[in-house]
Each structure stands twice: as structure tokens, then as C-alpha cells.
Amino acid sequence: MTIWHGGVVQDDLNPEVVSLVEAQTVPFVLIDRSYRIVSANQSYCESFGVTREQIIGKTCHEVSHRSSVPCHQNGEDCPHQAVFGTGKPHEVIHTHFDQLHRPEYARIRGVPVHGRHEVRYLGEAVMHVTDPDGISCDDMRMVGSSPAFLHCVEMLARAGESEASVLLMGESGVGKELAAQYLHKRSGRRDKPFLAINCAAIPENMFEDELFGHERGAFTGSIGRKQGLFELADGGTLFLDEVGEIPLTMQAKLLRILESGEFRRLGGTEVLRSDVRIVAATNRDLLALAEAGRYRLDLYYRIAGIDVHLPALRERRTDIPALADFMLRRMAGSGGKRCKLSEAAINKLLDYAFPGNVRELRNILAKAAAICRSHVIGAECIMLANPSAGQSLVRPERMSASVPAEPDTPVSQSSIAEMEAGYIAQMLQANNGHRRNVADILGISERTLYRKLKRYGLV
Numbered sequence: 001m002t003i004w005h006g007g008v009v010q011d012d013l014n015p016e017v018v019s020l021v022e023a024q025t026v027p028f029v030l031i032d033r034s035y036r037i038v039s040a041n042q043s044y045c046e047s048f049g050v051t052r053e054q055i056i057g058k059t060c061h062e063v064s065h066r067s068s069v070p071c072h073q074n075g076e077d078c079p080h081q082a083v084f085g086t087g088k089p090h091e092v093i094h095t096h097f098d099q100l101h102r103p104e105y106a107r108i109r110g111v112p113v114h115g116r117h118e119v120r121y122l123g124e125a126v127m128h129v130t131d132p133d134g135i136s137c138d139d140m141r142m143v144g145s146s147p148a149f150l151h152c153v154e155m156l157a158r159a160g161e162s163e164a165s166v167l168l169m170g171e172s173g174v175g176k177e178l179a180a181q182y183l184h185k186r187s188g189r190r191d192k193p194f195l196a197i198n199c200a201a202i203p204e205n206m207f208e209d210e211l212f213g214h215e216r217g218a219f220t221g222s223i224g225r226k227q228g229l230f231e232l233a234d235g236g237t238l239f240l241d242e243v244g245e246i247p248l249t250m251q252a253k254l255l256r257i258l259e260s261g262e263f264r265r266l267g268g269t270e271v272l273r274s275d276v277r278i279v280a281a282t283n284r285d286l287l288a289l290a291e292a293g294r295y296r297l298d299l300y301y302r303i304a305g306i307d308v309h310l311p312a313l314r315e316r317r318t319d320i321p322a323l324a325d326f327m328l329r330r331m332a333g334s335g336g337k338r339c340k341l342s343e344a345a346i347n348k349l350l351d352y353a354f355p356g357n358v359r360e361l362r363n364i365l366a367k368a369a370a371i372c373r374s375h376v377i378g379a380e381c382i383m384l385a386n387p388s389a390g391q392s393l394v395r396p397e398r399m400s401a402s403v404p405a406e407p408d409t410p411v412s413q414s415s416i417a418e419m420e421a422g423y424i425a426q427m428l429q430a431n432n433g434h435r436r437n438v439a440d441i442l443g444i445s446e447r448t449l450y451r452k453l454k455r456y457g458l459v
Contacts (some may be wrong), residue, residue, distance in 0.1 A: 079110030160186025170310030192236030218267025
């Protein structure tokens with residue numbers, strides 16, 4: 001058996017077990033029933049920037065999680081408990097910390113390994129899901145370590161490796177397009193185009209033209225040939241957001257191309273082919289729509305080869321502080337001031353239900369950073385839009401902290417508008433007048449930004 005002397009493990013493993021550890025091409029570690037590391041291969045040591053001597057005898061959660069307690073005590077699915085409890089392999093997605101103390105997602109496959117005297121060990125193979133920046137998208141990022149979030153990442157990673165169509169389900173604002181981009185980057189189509197269309201934003205009479213394109217003279221005003229999204233995305237991924245809003249008249253035509261890969265441009269006779277993987281997203285119950293006769297059931301089954309639920313922000317509240325910190329840092333990198341949240345502000349966010357999810361969180365933080373007079377955002381700067389979501393509405397006229405000299409002095413609505421106008425002007429200058437970038441930072445549409453620019457005389 002493994003013998004301990006002064007905290008140092010004296011290795012008494014079978015030669016076959018030692019060979020098993022060393023033969024692994026991915027980081028691999030052997031752990032005993034007390035969470036202690038008894039053996040590790042060179043790849044594992046390099047991943048965490050340590051030597052074997054430095055980690056033998058330490059607990060696995062201390063090395064990989066920088067935690068003093070096992071991961072199951074932090075709410076994570078623990079392969080140690082599963083393997084020692086059932087004697088069967090177990091696979092999960094975890095957040096680990098690399099040698100530079102950066103969080104990264106890793107797929108952990110735990111297997112039972114038997115040593116001398118029938119002693120059981122946990123053998124863990126660590127497969128990195130992505131590098132720390134590999135799931136970034138514009139000014140957003142998939143950030144989190146909650147069990148709900150990690151399960152979602154695991155499902156997305158597995159779906160990405162498949163060629164099946166994927167249906168992303170979840171409330172508005174949970175980050176479905178970001179998840180679709182992550183799927184694309186994890187797929188064999190990663191070097192091909194990723195194109196997206198918001199099905200709710202396309203007029204019904206323009207839908208076919210957007211998807212399939214047209215030939216010159218197909219309709220009044222068509223002076224040249226136009227390639228549709230299926231043609232442009234050939235070999236890659238087409239993301240159909242708000243897929244529940246596709247007009248019923250278009251659903252049969254969409255189903256045909258999904259089944260045959262063939263289509264014609266509007267006004268054309270040539271049969272074209274396109275090899276496109278569909279990732280669709282919706283916040284509606286498509287089966288209920290199908291029962292009501294407003295959605296084709298055969299189309300539903302075609303796009304829902306794999307369905308993945310994206311958790312609402314209230315289902316992963318422990319991720320809110322990390323998400324908020326990342327968003328504030330990204331806002332500062334776009335020309336804004338560097339702000340951080342006070343403990344009271346964090347607690348206020350944690351108590352809120354976030355009906356608008358991650359998109360709403362970003363909008364709240366953008367407003368708070370604009371209103372905050374210092375570099376620390378207090379709870380009074382957190383303006384929540386939904387008073388029924390577990391918090392009372394913080395009204396602008398009671399934003400006392402924005403007047404430091406007299407904490408209880410009301411702030412007029414006009415001064416709030418002035419601060420917002422100043423912040424928008426600052427963002428425009430920092431982004432060289434690019435309205436799309438500024439709209440993304442503020443968490444609003446470009447059209448809404450334009451209305452604000454007109455209101456504040458900035459155009």
C-alpha cells in the first residue's frame with residue numbers, strides 16, 4: 001500500500017500501473033481515496049507548471065482547482081466521488097487553473113485503477129476543451145464555473161464534435177449566438193464560414209431572398225445576382241436565431257434544402273448544392289407551436305438533432321461576479337474608465353432574477369459605469385429595470401451616491417441624461433466613431449443608439 005512519511009509518498013505501485021500513467025499522451029494523474037496525488041505523468045506536471053516532487057502527496061483539488069476543499073463541496077460534479085462510489089468511469093467538464101493561474105475548461109475522464117493489495121485509485125485524464133481566450137466573442141465571453149454552466153459547456157463541446165444539427169434553447173439574452181460560435185469553433189468546419197441570421201428581423205417577403213439569393217431581374221429592383229446565406233456558408237455553419245419566427249410558408253422550402261442540400265436562387269433555374277451545418281436557437285416551445293399548427297413538426301425534428309439548454313443567469317448566480325468583472329474590464333479596454341463593484345453592488349446583483357439574463361447584466365453595468373463618479377460602483381448605481389424580480393426599482397432621482405458632497409441629495413433626470421450623453425460621446429471618441437462597437441458596449445441595438453445620438457445632439 002501507499003506509505004506516508006512526513007507528507008511524502010513512498011511509491012509502491014505496480015510497474016504496470018506506473019507504465020499506464022507514463023504511457024498517456026494527455027495529462028494524467030493517479031489519485032488515492034484521500035484525494036492525494038500518488039503519481040503523475042510529465043504532461044500533467046507541465047500543464048500546471050510543477051514538478052512531480054512538488055505535487056506528489058498534495059490533494060488534487062489543491063493543484064488543479066486552487067481550492068482547499070474537494071470540488072464536490074463547491075457544487076461541482078466530482079469524478080473522485082463517482083469513481084470510488086461506483087467503480088465505473090466518469091466524465092465531466094471542470095474549470096482548472098493553469099500554470100499562470102488562468103482559468104481554463106477541461107474535460108476530465110476518471111477511471112478506476114487497481115494497484116497492489118486490491119487498492120483502488122482514481123486515474124484522471126485531463127483534456128483541455130479550449131485555451132483561455134478560445135471562446136471569446138466581441139465584448140462577451142462564456143465565463144463561469146457553476147455546475148449548470150459547466151454542464152452546458154460540456155454539452156456544447158460534445159455537440160461541436162458532431163455533424164448533427166443543433167437546437168439551442170433558452171431565454172432571451174443567455175448568449176445563444178455566442179454558444180453557436182463556440183460550437184462552430186469546436187467543429188471540423190471551424191476554418192469555413194460562420195454566418196448568422198435573425199429570423200425575427202427579416203420581413204416575410206425577403207426571407208427566401210436572404211436564404212437562397214436571387215438572379216438578375218428576379219424582381220423589380222434586382223439589378224444583379226445575389227448569393228444567399230446557404231451559398232455563402234457552404235462548408236461552414238449557418239446560425240438561425242429565433243428559428244421559431246420563420247414564416248410557415250418558408251418552412252417547407254427550408255426543410256427541402258436541409259434534407260437534400262439543393263436549392264435555386266430566386267428567378268434562377270440552376271440547381272445549386274450547399275453543405276451547411278445548421279445551428280438554430282429559440283426561446284419558444286417549438287413543439288407547442290407544432291401542436292397549434294404554426295410550426296412544421298418535420299422541420300423541428302430536422303433542426304433539433306441535438307438540443308442543448310442554455311441556463312438562465314438566475315440558474316448560475318455564482319457566475320455573476322466573474323461575468324461582471326470581465327464585462328467591466330472589457331468596457332474599460334474600449335475606452336471607458338476601469339470600474340469595479342463594491343460588495344454591496346455584487347450582493348444586489350446576486351439577489352436579482354435577471355429576466356434579460358447576460359444581455360441585461362451588461363446593460364446594467366454599462367449604465368452603472370456611466371453614472372458612477374468614482375472607480376467603485378456602489379449598490380445605488382445598480383439600476384434594475386424589473387421591480388418584481390426580487391428587488392425594488394432603483395429610480396434615477398434617488399441615485400444619491402452620484403452627488404458625493406450630499407449623499408441624500410436627489411439627482412435630476414436631466415443630470416442622468418447628461419451623464420449618459422457624456423459617456424456615449426466618450427465611447428464614440430474611443431472607438432473612432434464606430435457606432436456598432438459602441439452599441440455592443442452599451443448592450444443596445446445600433447438603431448437604439450442612433451436614437452440616443454439624435455436625442456443628445458451627437459449626430
